[in-house]
Amino acid sequence: xxxxxxxxxxxxxxxxxxxxxxxxxxxxxxxxxxxxxxxxxxxxxxxxxxxxxxxxxxxxxxxxxxxxxxxxxxxxxxxxxxxxxxxxxxxxxxxxxxxxxxxxxxxxxxxxxxxxxxxxxxxxxxxxxxxxxxxxxxxxxxxxxxxxxxxxxxxxxxxxxxxxxxxxxxxxxxxxxxxxxxxxxxxxxxxxxxxxxxxxxxxxxxxxxxxxxxxxxxxxxxxxxxxxxxxxxxxxxxxxxxxxxxxxxxxxxxxxxxxxxx
Amino acid sequence: xxxxxxxxxxxxxxxxxxxxxxxxxxxxxxxxxxxxxxxxxxxxxxxxxxxxxxxxxxxxxxxxxxxxxxxxxxxxxxxxxxxxxxxxxxxxxxxxxxxxxxxxxxxxxxxxxxxxxxxxxxxxxxxxxxxxxxxxxxxxxxxxxxxxxxxxxxxxxxxxxxxxxxxxxxxxxxxxxxxxxxxxxxxxxxxxxxxxxxxxxxxxxxxxxxxxxxxxxxxxxxxxxxxxxxxxxxxxxxxxxxxxxxxxxxxxxxxx
Numbered sequence: 001x002x003x004x005x006x007x008x009x010x011x012x013x014x015x016x017x018x019x020x021x022x023x024x025x026x027x028x029x030x031x032x033x034x035x036x037x038x039x040x041x042x043x044x045x046x047x048x049x050x051x052x053x054x055x056x057x058x059x060x061x062x063x064x065x066x067x068x069x070x071x072x073x074x075x076x077x078x079x080x081x082x083x084x085x086x087x088x089x090x091x092x093x094x095x096x097x098x099x100x101x102x103x104x105x106x107x108x109x110x111x112x113x114x115x116x117x118x119x120x121x122x123x124x125x126x127x128x129x130x131x132x133x134x135x136x137x138x139x140x141x142x143x144x145x146x147x148x149x150x151x152x153x154x155x156x157x158x159x160x161x162x163x164x165x166x167x168x169x170x171x172x173x174x175x176x177x178x179x180x181x182x183x184x185x186x187x188x189x190x191x192x193x194x195x196x197x198x199x200x201x202x203x204x205x206x207x208x209x210x211x212x213x214x215x216x217x218x219x220x221x222x223x224x225x226x227x228x229x230x231x232x233x234x235x236x237x238x239x240x241x242x243x244x245x246x247x248x249x250x251x252x253x254x255x256x257x258x259x260x261x262x
Numbered sequence: 263x264x265x266x267x268x269x270x271x272x273x274x275x276x277x278x279x280x281x282x283x284x285x286x287x288x289x290x291x292x293x294x295x296x297x298x299x300x301x302x303x304x305x306x307x308x309x310x311x312x313x314x315x316x317x318x319x320x321x322x323x324x325x326x327x328x329x330x331x332x333x334x335x336x337x338x339x340x341x342x343x344x345x346x347x348x349x350x351x352x353x354x355x356x357x358x359x360x361x362x363x364x365x366x367x368x369x370x371x372x373x374x375x376x377x378x379x380x381x382x383x384x385x386x387x388x389x390x391x392x393x394x395x396x397x398x399x400x401x402x403x404x405x406x407x408x409x410x411x412x413x414x415x416x417x418x419x420x421x422x423x424x425x426x427x428x429x430x431x432x433x434x435x436x437x438x439x440x441x442x443x444x445x446x447x448x449x450x451x452x453x454x455x456x457x458x459x460x461x462x463x464x465x466x467x468x469x470x471x472x473x474x475x476x477x478x479x480x481x482x483x484x485x486x487x488x489x490x491x492x493x494x495x496x497x498x499x500x501x502x503x504x505x506x507x508x509x510x511x512x513x514x515x516x517x518x
Contacts, residue, residue, distance in 0.1 A: 039296075040297055079291070089454060122292060122293035124293065126291065153315050160332075164337035165341060199487055203491060203495050204498065207334070214330045
């Protein structure tokens with residue numbers, strides 16, 4: 001379970017570099033606009049452009065290649081699955097056919113074409129998301145969501161959950177190791193029973209911690225109202241320049257994305 | 263055996279052995295859904311998230327400690343969903359992870375569970391690259407809405423039938439998992455309609471692949487684990503279940 005700590009990408013977002021210093025609202029504008037263009041792209045050029053640009057940006061702030069690859073592995077596998085399903089189901093023109101265990105497998109050209117297009121979108125989209133998450137902390141994200149008028153209840157819950165996930169993960173990891181070292185995972189049946197105990201303890205600890213947290217909040221004056229206090233500063237010249245830059249680039253990207261080509 | 267299954271199985275097996283032996287198969291990845299379906303799934307999911315938000319907002323005004331409770335139980339369910347469960351079909355060689363929505367629906371109610379699932383999916387999409395932002399609506403539909411409501415109703419029906427607490431929890435966990443995978447299969451199956459493919463055939467094939475690999479067994483295992491969790495909490499701290507409204511004070515002692 002410890003691996004999750006290293007997999008959470010905001011470990012890198014706490015570093016001080018030129019991308020983490022960019023205003024979170026600008027990054028959010030970029031991420032959402034570029035994801036939309038990626039979604040509508042009719043060719044593979046735009047998603048692959050986003051993929052390469054994201055890699056360049058992430059390498060420029062010295063994100064380890066293994067961290068990037070680890071984040072992209074699962075989406076790539078999902079893209080491969082879609083490529084296979086599309087290749088087998090869509091189109092008529094046979095690209096490749098071969099027998100496996102007595103079954104004739106036929107991959108069709110149109111399906112593979114469409115699968116590759118979706119695969120490129122997966123890579124382009126996920127690279128944009130990880131570029132955002134590798135450079136933005138949850139507190140900055142919450143502040144930006146508040147600025148975008150997302151309901152306070154959602155942001156408060158997001159902040160709460162994120163804050164306590166790591167704490168509970170640490171507690172569960174310790175209990176998990178204790179169970180393992182005391183033959184709690186000696187057989188499959190015992191493992192499942194141990195997991196049940198672990199889950200039960202998790203619920204009990206969460207409940208107790210919620211009571212303690214509320215008491216701590218109550219003595220500080222909390223009575224069920226809003227708890228978000230972080231506000232973002234007004235935009236400066238740099239933010240306006242980035243925003244105008246994006247507005248100028250967008251039509252070009254939309255036009256390029258609409259060209260029917262590979 | 264359909265051809266798709268023949269080639270899809272190896273990909274799933276590959277996914278088990280990659281990423282630290284953990285399979286996260288129920289999230290639809292960024293970029294998979296076309297724009298029309300992105301909007302449709304967001305339109306379907308947003309009202310449920312809205313109602314969940316309204317529930318929490320109203321309740322935290324009456325009970326100020328409700329927000330920390332939902333946040334903490336949400337975090338607990340997130341951590342629960344990271345439990346690596348050994349998949350017996352593969353002789354324990356691979357692990358999979360539970361959805362957790364069945365348990366959160368039992369603990370928090372279906373609408374709040376949808377909200378918690380939506381936030382958990384956002385965190386996973388952003389910081390773990392599981393799922394995606396454009397596919398968030400679709401993932402909320404399968405995991406949040408279908409998972410929570412099916413689990414909650416299964417639990418309520420089991421309680422109505424006076425089944426022991428373990429079996430009520432088992433049904434909640436198992437049914438919510440089954441519906442989550444069914445939801446994902448439906449979403450992926452719908453993609454073939456535009457190209458003239460058969461929706462039912464594609465959905466059945468994808469659901470079949472999910473069930474034939476580790477996820478079919480995972481549904482049963484998650485049910486057992488949720489059952490154990492509820493019984494464990496009931497034995498040690500029944501007041502927690504009482505406060506959350508899972509058991510009633512005036513009932514005779516529950517069968518475990």
